Amino acid sequence: NSLAECLNIDDIEALATKKISRKAWGYYFSAGDDLVSKSLNNTVYRSILLRPRIFVDCTRCDTSTTLLGNKVSVPFFVSPAAMARLGHRDGEAGIATACGTYGAMQIISNNASQTPEQVVAGKEDQVFGWQLYVQTDRAKSEAMLQRIHQLPQIKFICLTLDAPVPGKREHDERTSLGNPSGGVAANLPVRSAVQSGSASTTSPDPEAKTLRLEEQIEDSDSAGAGGVGKALFAGTAPDLTWKATLPWLAAHTKLPIVLKGLQTHEDAYLASHYAPQVQGIILSNHGGRALDTAPPSIHTLLEIRKFCPEVFAKIEVFVDGGIRRGTDVVKALCLGARGVGLGRAPLFGNGAGGVAGVERVLEILKAETETAMRLLGCERVEDLGPQFVNARMVERD
Numbered sequence: 001n002s003l004a005e006c007l008n009i010d011d012i013e014a015l016a017t018k019k020i021s022r023k024a025w026g027y028y029f030s031a032g033d034d035l036v037s038k039s040l041n042n043t044v045y046r047s048i049l050l051r052p053r054i055f056v057d058c059t060r061c062d063t064s065t066t067l068l069g070n071k072v073s074v075p076f077f078v079s080p081a082a083m084a085r086l087g088h089r090d091g092e093a094g095i096a097t098a099c100g101t102y103g104a105m106q107i108i109s110n111n112a113s114q115t116p117e118q119v120v121a122g123k124e125d126q127v128f129g130w131q132l133y134v135q136t137d138r139a140k141s142e143a144m145l146q147r148i149h150q151l152p153q154i155k156f157i158c159l160t161l162d163a164p165v166p167g168k169r170e171h172d173e174r175t176s177l178g179n180p181s182g183g184v185a186a187n188l189p190v191r192s193a194v195q196s197g198s199a200s201t202t203s204p205d206p207e208a209k210t211l212r213l214e215e216q217i218e219d220s221d222s223a224g225a226g227g228v229g230k231a232l233f234a235g236t237a238p239d240l241t242w243k244a245t246l247p248w249l250a251a252h253t254k255l256p257i258v259l260k261g262l263q264t265h266e267d268a269y270l271a272s273h274y275a276p277q278v279q280g281i282i283l284s285n286h287g288g289r290a291l292d293t294a295p296p297s298i299h300t301l302l303e304i305r306k307f308c309p310e311v312f313a314k315i316e317v318f319v320d321g322g323i324r325r326g327t328d329v330v331k332a333l334c335l336g337a338r339g340v341g342l343g344r345a346p347l348f349g350n351g352a353g354g355v356a357g358v359e360r361v362l363e364i365l366k367a368e369t370e371t372a373m374r375l376l377g378c379e380r381v382e383d384l385g386p387q388f389v390n391a392r393m394v395e396r397d
Protein backbone atom coordinates (compact mmCIF):
# COMPACT_ATOMS: atom_id res chain seq x y z
CA ASN A 1 0.00 0.00 0.00
CA SER A 2 1.47 3.31 -1.07
CA LEU A 3 0.32 6.88 -1.48
CA ALA A 4 0.20 6.44 -5.25
CA GLU A 5 -2.27 3.59 -4.78
CA CYS A 6 -4.57 5.83 -2.72
CA LEU A 7 -7.26 7.00 -5.10
CA ASN A 8 -9.49 8.84 -2.66
CA ILE A 9 -9.53 10.36 0.82
CA ASP A 10 -10.95 7.17 2.38
CA ASP A 11 -7.91 5.26 1.02
CA ILE A 12 -5.65 7.88 2.62
CA GLU A 13 -7.41 7.45 5.97
CA ALA A 14 -7.03 3.66 5.72
CA LEU A 15 -3.30 3.98 4.96
CA ALA A 16 -2.78 6.45 7.81
CA THR A 17 -4.65 4.17 10.20
CA LYS A 18 -2.06 1.46 9.52
CA LYS A 19 0.86 3.82 10.04
CA ILE A 20 0.02 6.05 12.99
CA SER A 21 -0.09 5.11 16.66
CA ARG A 22 -3.35 4.04 18.27
CA LYS A 23 -3.26 7.21 20.33
CA ALA A 24 -2.98 9.42 17.25
CA TRP A 25 -5.75 7.48 15.53
CA GLY A 26 -7.99 7.76 18.61
CA TYR A 27 -7.48 11.49 18.78
CA TYR A 28 -7.97 12.16 15.06
CA PHE A 29 -10.87 9.76 14.46
CA SER A 30 -12.83 10.54 17.60
CA ALA A 31 -15.99 12.63 17.81
CA GLY A 32 -18.68 13.32 20.41
CA ASP A 33 -20.81 10.60 21.99
CA ASP A 34 -22.25 8.34 19.28
CA LEU A 35 -20.61 10.08 16.29
CA VAL A 36 -24.03 11.08 14.93
CA SER A 37 -22.93 14.54 13.79
CA LYS A 38 -19.66 13.19 12.43
CA SER A 39 -21.45 10.62 10.30
CA LEU A 40 -24.15 13.11 9.20
CA ASN A 41 -21.36 15.45 8.06
CA ASN A 42 -20.41 12.85 5.48
CA THR A 43 -23.82 11.49 4.52
CA VAL A 44 -25.56 14.85 4.09
CA TYR A 45 -23.60 15.45 0.89
CA ARG A 46 -25.00 12.22 -0.54
CA SER A 47 -28.52 13.58 -0.18
CA ILE A 48 -27.75 16.60 -2.35
CA LEU A 49 -27.95 15.88 -6.04
CA LEU A 50 -26.13 17.70 -8.81
CA ARG A 51 -27.86 19.05 -11.94
CA PRO A 52 -25.31 18.96 -14.75
CA ARG A 53 -25.87 20.95 -17.96
CA ILE A 54 -24.92 19.80 -21.45
CA PHE A 55 -23.27 21.55 -24.39
CA VAL A 56 -20.87 23.50 -22.20
CA ASP A 57 -17.26 23.82 -23.36
CA CYS A 58 -15.17 22.51 -20.50
CA THR A 59 -11.78 22.51 -22.17
CA ARG A 60 -10.54 24.81 -19.46
CA CYS A 61 -11.25 24.58 -15.76
CA ASP A 62 -10.09 27.09 -13.20
CA THR A 63 -10.40 26.23 -9.49
CA SER A 64 -8.83 29.47 -8.28
CA THR A 65 -10.76 31.98 -6.17
CA THR A 66 -10.26 34.52 -3.41
CA LEU A 67 -10.84 33.85 0.28
CA LEU A 68 -11.14 37.00 2.40
CA GLY A 69 -9.56 38.90 -0.47
CA ASN A 70 -6.55 36.57 -0.70
CA LYS A 71 -5.85 34.75 -3.96
CA VAL A 72 -5.78 30.97 -3.67
CA SER A 73 -5.60 28.23 -6.30
CA VAL A 74 -8.23 25.98 -4.78
CA PRO A 75 -11.53 26.72 -2.98
CA PHE A 76 -10.75 24.33 -0.14
CA PHE A 77 -8.48 25.15 2.77
CA VAL A 78 -6.96 23.43 5.79
CA SER A 79 -9.16 23.95 8.86
CA PRO A 80 -7.37 24.40 12.17
CA ALA A 81 -6.57 21.04 13.74
CA ALA A 82 -4.34 20.37 16.70
CA MET A 83 -1.42 18.03 17.06
CA ALA A 84 -0.33 17.17 13.52
CA ARG A 85 2.95 15.80 14.87
CA LEU A 86 1.08 13.04 16.64
CA GLY A 87 0.68 11.56 13.15
CA HIS A 88 4.01 12.42 11.51
CA ARG A 89 7.04 14.48 12.42
CA ASP A 90 6.49 16.82 9.43
CA GLY A 91 3.56 18.25 11.41
CA GLU A 92 1.81 21.53 10.66
CA ALA A 93 4.89 22.89 8.87
CA GLY A 94 4.68 19.91 6.50
CA ILE A 95 1.00 20.63 5.91
CA ALA A 96 2.05 24.20 5.08
CA THR A 97 4.61 22.94 2.56
CA ALA A 98 1.93 20.87 0.85
CA CYS A 99 -0.42 23.88 0.84
CA GLY A 100 2.36 25.82 -0.90
CA THR A 101 2.50 23.20 -3.66
CA TYR A 102 -1.24 23.50 -4.29
CA GLY A 103 -1.83 27.18 -3.53
CA ALA A 104 -4.14 26.35 -0.62
CA MET A 105 -4.86 28.44 2.47
CA GLN A 106 -4.14 26.99 5.92
CA ILE A 107 -5.52 27.95 9.33
CA ILE A 108 -3.02 27.10 12.08
CA SER A 109 -4.53 25.73 15.29
CA ASN A 110 -4.07 27.42 18.65
CA ASN A 111 -3.08 23.92 19.77
CA ALA A 112 -0.73 23.11 16.90
CA SER A 113 2.22 20.90 17.73
CA GLN A 114 4.59 23.44 16.17
CA THR A 115 4.79 27.15 16.80
CA PRO A 116 3.23 29.53 14.26
CA GLU A 117 6.74 30.84 13.58
CA GLN A 118 7.85 27.33 12.60
CA VAL A 119 4.79 26.70 10.46
CA VAL A 120 5.06 29.85 8.31
CA ALA A 121 8.87 30.00 8.11
CA GLY A 122 10.02 30.38 4.49
CA LYS A 123 6.43 30.53 3.22
CA GLU A 124 6.26 34.25 2.52
CA ASP A 125 3.88 33.94 -0.43
CA GLN A 126 1.29 31.73 1.25
CA VAL A 127 -1.96 32.62 2.96
CA PHE A 128 -2.49 31.63 6.59
CA GLY A 129 -4.97 32.28 9.35
CA TRP A 130 -4.37 31.65 13.03
CA GLN A 131 -7.04 30.04 15.17
CA LEU A 132 -7.56 31.29 18.69
CA TYR A 133 -8.98 29.47 21.68
CA VAL A 134 -9.30 32.32 24.15
CA GLN A 135 -7.49 31.32 27.33
CA THR A 136 -8.96 31.85 30.78
CA ASP A 137 -5.87 33.91 31.46
CA ARG A 138 -6.52 36.51 28.74
CA ALA A 139 -2.93 37.83 29.00
CA LYS A 140 -1.71 34.56 27.46
CA SER A 141 -3.97 34.99 24.43
CA GLU A 142 -2.99 38.64 24.13
CA ALA A 143 0.69 37.69 24.11
CA MET A 144 0.04 35.06 21.41
CA LEU A 145 -1.76 37.67 19.30
CA GLN A 146 1.29 39.91 19.55
CA ARG A 147 3.44 37.08 18.24
CA ILE A 148 0.98 36.47 15.40
CA HIS A 149 1.15 40.14 14.40
CA GLN A 150 4.87 39.69 13.68
CA LEU A 151 4.05 37.14 10.94
CA PRO A 152 2.79 38.90 7.80
CA GLN A 153 1.72 35.61 6.22
CA ILE A 154 -1.04 35.36 8.82
CA LYS A 155 -3.91 37.36 7.35
CA PHE A 156 -6.73 36.81 9.87
CA ILE A 157 -7.69 35.48 13.29
CA CYS A 158 -10.13 32.58 13.41
CA LEU A 159 -11.99 32.52 16.72
CA THR A 160 -13.42 29.08 17.48
CA LEU A 161 -16.69 29.16 19.42
CA ASP A 162 -18.29 25.73 19.20
CA ALA A 163 -16.16 24.05 21.84
CA PRO A 164 -16.07 26.06 25.06
CA VAL A 165 -15.52 22.62 26.54
CA PRO A 166 -14.53 19.51 24.57
CA GLY A 167 -17.19 17.01 23.59
CA LYS A 168 -17.18 13.53 25.12
CA ARG A 169 -14.86 11.67 22.78
CA GLU A 170 -14.67 8.07 23.77
CA HIS A 171 -12.23 6.84 21.13
CA ASP A 172 -9.83 9.51 22.32
CA GLU A 173 -10.32 8.56 25.96
CA ARG A 174 -9.75 4.89 25.28
CA THR A 175 -6.51 5.43 23.40
CA SER A 176 -5.44 8.44 25.36
CA LEU A 177 -2.14 10.10 25.89
CA GLY A 178 -3.50 11.14 29.23
CA ASN A 179 -2.72 14.55 30.57
CA PRO A 180 0.53 15.53 28.88
CA SER A 181 2.68 17.25 31.42
CA GLY A 182 4.83 19.28 29.08
CA GLY A 183 5.25 20.70 25.64
CA VAL A 184 2.93 18.61 23.50
CA ALA A 185 1.12 21.61 22.10
CA ALA A 186 3.79 24.06 21.11
CA ASN A 187 1.75 27.19 21.71
CA LEU A 188 0.15 26.50 25.03
CA PRO A 189 2.07 28.32 27.73
CA VAL A 190 0.81 26.12 30.55
CA ARG A 191 1.96 22.92 29.03
CA SER A 192 5.15 24.29 27.55
CA ALA A 193 6.36 25.60 30.87
CA VAL A 194 9.02 22.89 30.81
CA GLN A 195 10.74 25.03 28.20
CA SER A 196 12.79 27.99 29.21
CA GLY A 197 10.08 30.45 30.08
CA SER A 198 6.51 30.66 28.88
CA ALA A 199 5.80 30.43 25.17
CA SER A 200 3.55 33.43 25.43
CA THR A 201 6.18 35.79 26.74
CA THR A 202 9.55 34.62 25.45
CA SER A 203 10.65 33.58 22.03
CA PRO A 204 10.30 29.79 22.02
CA ASP A 205 13.07 27.46 21.01
CA PRO A 206 11.35 25.54 18.22
CA GLU A 207 13.85 22.70 18.04
CA ALA A 208 13.73 21.99 21.76
CA LYS A 209 9.95 22.00 21.63
CA THR A 210 9.66 19.53 18.80
CA LEU A 211 12.16 17.16 20.42
CA ARG A 212 10.20 17.38 23.63
CA LEU A 213 7.04 16.51 21.73
CA GLU A 214 8.55 13.31 20.37
CA GLU A 215 9.67 12.24 23.84
CA GLN A 216 6.22 12.93 25.21
CA ILE A 217 4.55 10.76 22.63
CA GLU A 218 7.06 7.94 23.06
CA ASP A 219 6.90 7.98 26.82
CA SER A 220 3.27 8.41 27.59
CA ASP A 221 1.15 5.39 28.34
CA SER A 222 -1.52 6.84 30.57
CA ALA A 223 -4.51 5.56 28.60
CA GLY A 224 -7.87 6.34 30.08
CA ALA A 225 -6.85 9.63 31.68
CA GLY A 226 -9.41 11.69 29.81
CA GLY A 227 -8.06 11.96 26.29
CA VAL A 228 -5.81 14.30 24.37
CA GLY A 229 -8.74 16.61 23.68
CA LYS A 230 -9.52 17.13 27.35
CA ALA A 231 -5.88 17.78 28.19
CA LEU A 232 -5.56 20.35 25.40
CA PHE A 233 -8.64 22.24 26.56
CA ALA A 234 -7.36 22.75 30.09
CA GLY A 235 -6.74 26.52 29.83
CA THR A 236 -9.57 27.36 27.43
CA ALA A 237 -12.07 29.97 28.60
CA PRO A 238 -15.70 28.80 28.84
CA ASP A 239 -17.08 32.33 29.43
CA LEU A 240 -17.01 33.94 25.97
CA THR A 241 -19.92 36.22 24.98
CA TRP A 242 -20.90 38.42 22.00
CA LYS A 243 -20.81 41.48 24.23
CA ALA A 244 -17.48 40.99 25.97
CA THR A 245 -15.32 38.85 23.72
CA LEU A 246 -15.55 40.57 20.34
CA PRO A 247 -14.69 44.04 21.72
CA TRP A 248 -11.83 42.47 23.67
CA LEU A 249 -10.50 40.77 20.54
CA ALA A 250 -10.97 43.89 18.43
CA ALA A 251 -8.92 45.81 20.98
CA HIS A 252 -6.05 43.34 20.63
CA THR A 253 -5.90 42.77 16.89
CA LYS A 254 -6.38 44.80 13.76
CA LEU A 255 -6.50 41.64 11.67
CA PRO A 256 -9.83 40.57 10.19
CA ILE A 257 -11.75 38.13 12.37
CA VAL A 258 -13.41 34.91 11.25
CA LEU A 259 -15.84 33.23 13.67
CA LYS A 260 -15.77 29.43 13.59
CA GLY A 261 -18.33 26.95 14.81
CA LEU A 262 -21.67 28.62 13.98
CA GLN A 263 -24.51 26.11 13.84
CA THR A 264 -27.67 28.21 13.42
CA HIS A 265 -28.87 30.97 11.09
CA GLU A 266 -29.57 33.11 14.17
CA ASP A 267 -25.87 33.21 15.05
CA ALA A 268 -24.87 33.78 11.43
CA TYR A 269 -27.22 36.76 11.34
CA LEU A 270 -25.77 38.16 14.58
CA ALA A 271 -22.22 37.68 13.31
CA SER A 272 -22.96 39.60 10.13
CA HIS A 273 -23.64 42.69 12.24
CA TYR A 274 -20.04 42.69 13.40
CA ALA A 275 -18.76 43.33 9.86
CA PRO A 276 -16.38 44.74 8.75
CA GLN A 277 -14.02 43.51 11.46
CA VAL A 278 -15.75 40.13 11.34
CA GLN A 279 -15.15 39.28 7.69
CA GLY A 280 -16.19 35.66 7.68
CA ILE A 281 -17.85 32.79 9.47
CA ILE A 282 -17.09 29.09 9.31
CA LEU A 283 -20.22 26.99 9.71
CA SER A 284 -18.96 23.95 11.55
CA ASN A 285 -19.82 21.37 14.18
CA HIS A 286 -16.12 20.81 14.83
CA GLY A 287 -16.07 17.62 12.77
CA GLY A 288 -18.72 16.23 15.13
CA ARG A 289 -16.30 16.54 18.04
CA ALA A 290 -18.28 19.04 20.11
CA LEU A 291 -22.04 18.65 20.66
CA ASP A 292 -23.21 15.35 19.20
CA THR A 293 -26.41 15.56 17.11
CA ALA A 294 -25.62 19.19 16.25
CA PRO A 295 -26.39 19.82 12.57
CA PRO A 296 -23.96 19.37 9.70
CA SER A 297 -22.83 22.72 8.31
CA ILE A 298 -24.81 22.20 5.09
CA HIS A 299 -28.02 22.36 7.14
CA THR A 300 -26.93 25.68 8.61
CA LEU A 301 -25.97 26.95 5.16
CA LEU A 302 -29.45 26.07 3.88
CA GLU A 303 -31.02 27.82 6.89
CA ILE A 304 -29.09 30.99 6.10
CA ARG A 305 -30.22 30.83 2.47
CA LYS A 306 -33.80 30.57 3.64
CA PHE A 307 -34.03 32.90 6.64
CA CYS A 308 -31.32 35.54 6.24
CA PRO A 309 -29.72 35.43 2.78
CA GLU A 310 -28.47 39.00 3.26
CA VAL A 311 -25.69 37.50 5.39
CA PHE A 312 -23.91 36.34 2.22
CA ALA A 313 -23.54 39.94 1.06
CA LYS A 314 -22.06 41.14 4.35
CA ILE A 315 -19.53 38.44 5.23
CA GLU A 316 -17.91 35.43 3.60
CA VAL A 317 -19.49 32.14 4.63
CA PHE A 318 -17.34 29.01 4.83
CA VAL A 319 -18.26 25.46 5.77
CA ASP A 320 -16.35 22.46 7.03
CA GLY A 321 -17.07 18.93 8.17
CA GLY A 322 -17.24 15.72 6.18
CA ILE A 323 -15.61 16.93 2.97
CA ARG A 324 -14.30 13.79 1.25
CA ARG A 325 -14.95 14.36 -2.45
CA GLY A 326 -14.67 17.04 -5.10
CA THR A 327 -18.43 16.81 -5.51
CA ASP A 328 -18.79 17.74 -1.80
CA VAL A 329 -16.68 20.86 -2.42
CA VAL A 330 -18.72 21.80 -5.47
CA LYS A 331 -22.08 21.30 -3.70
CA ALA A 332 -21.09 23.57 -0.79
CA LEU A 333 -19.90 26.27 -3.20
CA CYS A 334 -23.11 26.01 -5.24
CA LEU A 335 -25.10 26.64 -2.06
CA GLY A 336 -23.18 29.82 -1.25
CA ALA A 337 -20.03 28.76 0.61
CA ARG A 338 -17.05 30.88 -0.36
CA GLY A 339 -14.65 28.09 0.60
CA VAL A 340 -14.63 24.70 2.22
CA GLY A 341 -12.43 23.51 5.11
CA LEU A 342 -10.69 20.16 5.56
CA GLY A 343 -10.01 18.87 9.08
CA ARG A 344 -9.15 15.18 9.22
CA ALA A 345 -8.16 14.75 5.55
CA PRO A 346 -4.85 16.65 5.85
CA LEU A 347 -4.16 15.08 9.27
CA PHE A 348 -4.60 11.61 7.81
CA GLY A 349 -2.55 12.65 4.77
CA ASN A 350 0.22 13.72 7.10
CA GLY A 351 -0.10 10.45 9.00
CA ALA A 352 0.03 8.47 5.76
CA GLY A 353 3.23 10.10 4.53
CA GLY A 354 4.10 13.54 5.90
CA VAL A 355 4.34 16.28 3.26
CA ALA A 356 3.86 13.80 0.41
CA GLY A 357 0.72 12.44 2.07
CA VAL A 358 -0.84 15.88 2.46
CA GLU A 359 0.11 16.68 -1.13
CA ARG A 360 -1.67 13.52 -2.26
CA VAL A 361 -4.80 14.63 -0.38
CA LEU A 362 -4.76 18.04 -2.05
CA GLU A 363 -3.94 16.54 -5.45
CA ILE A 364 -6.88 14.12 -5.24
CA LEU A 365 -9.33 16.80 -4.10
CA LYS A 366 -8.18 19.30 -6.72
CA ALA A 367 -8.52 16.73 -9.51
CA GLU A 368 -11.93 15.60 -8.23
CA THR A 369 -13.12 19.21 -7.96
CA GLU A 370 -12.02 19.88 -11.54
CA THR A 371 -13.75 16.77 -12.80
CA ALA A 372 -16.94 17.68 -10.95
CA MET A 373 -16.89 21.23 -12.32
CA ARG A 374 -16.29 20.01 -15.88
CA LEU A 375 -19.02 17.36 -15.74
CA LEU A 376 -21.37 19.92 -14.24
CA GLY A 377 -20.66 22.42 -16.98
CA CYS A 378 -18.75 25.06 -15.03
CA GLU A 379 -15.42 26.50 -16.08
CA ARG A 380 -14.88 28.77 -13.11
CA VAL A 381 -15.64 28.77 -9.39
CA GLU A 382 -17.74 31.93 -9.70
CA ASP A 383 -20.04 30.16 -12.17
CA LEU A 384 -21.15 27.66 -9.50
CA GLY A 385 -24.61 28.45 -8.14
CA PRO A 386 -27.80 26.97 -6.67
CA GLN A 387 -29.14 26.11 -10.12
CA PHE A 388 -26.62 23.24 -10.18
CA VAL A 389 -27.94 21.42 -7.09
CA ASN A 390 -31.10 19.86 -5.83
CA ALA A 391 -30.96 20.03 -2.02
CA ARG A 392 -34.64 19.29 -1.46
CA MET A 393 -33.90 16.13 0.52
CA VAL A 394 -32.07 18.07 3.22
CA GLU A 395 -33.99 21.33 3.17
CA ARG A 396 -35.63 22.46 6.42
CA ASP A 397 -39.34 23.19 6.54
Ligand code: FNR
Pocket residue numbers: 027028029041079080081082109110111112131160260284285286287288289320321322323341342343344345347
Ligand atom coordinates in the same frame (compact mmCIF):
# COMPACT_ATOMS: atom_id res chain seq x y z
C1 FNR B 1 -10.10 19.59 15.02
N1 FNR B 1 -10.79 20.78 14.91
C2 FNR B 1 -10.30 21.91 15.52
N2 FNR B 1 -10.91 23.10 15.36
C3 FNR B 1 -10.39 24.23 15.90
O1 FNR B 1 -10.97 25.30 15.73
N3 FNR B 1 -9.24 24.17 16.64
C4 FNR B 1 -8.57 23.02 16.85
O2 FNR B 1 -7.52 22.99 17.49
C5 FNR B 1 -9.12 21.83 16.30
N4 FNR B 1 -8.49 20.65 16.48
C6 FNR B 1 -8.94 19.51 15.83
C7 FNR B 1 -8.24 18.33 15.95
C8 FNR B 1 -8.65 17.21 15.26
C9 FNR B 1 -7.88 15.93 15.40
C10 FNR B 1 -9.79 17.28 14.43
C11 FNR B 1 -10.25 16.08 13.63
C12 FNR B 1 -10.50 18.44 14.32
C13 FNR B 1 -12.00 20.87 14.04
C14 FNR B 1 -11.60 21.17 12.61
O3 FNR B 1 -11.15 22.50 12.46
C15 FNR B 1 -12.76 21.02 11.64
O4 FNR B 1 -13.83 21.82 12.04
C16 FNR B 1 -13.27 19.58 11.45
O5 FNR B 1 -12.24 18.64 11.59
C17 FNR B 1 -13.90 19.45 10.08
O6 FNR B 1 -14.41 18.17 9.90
P1 FNR B 1 -13.65 17.02 9.08
O7 FNR B 1 -13.05 17.64 7.83
O8 FNR B 1 -12.62 16.46 9.99
O9 FNR B 1 -14.73 16.05 8.77
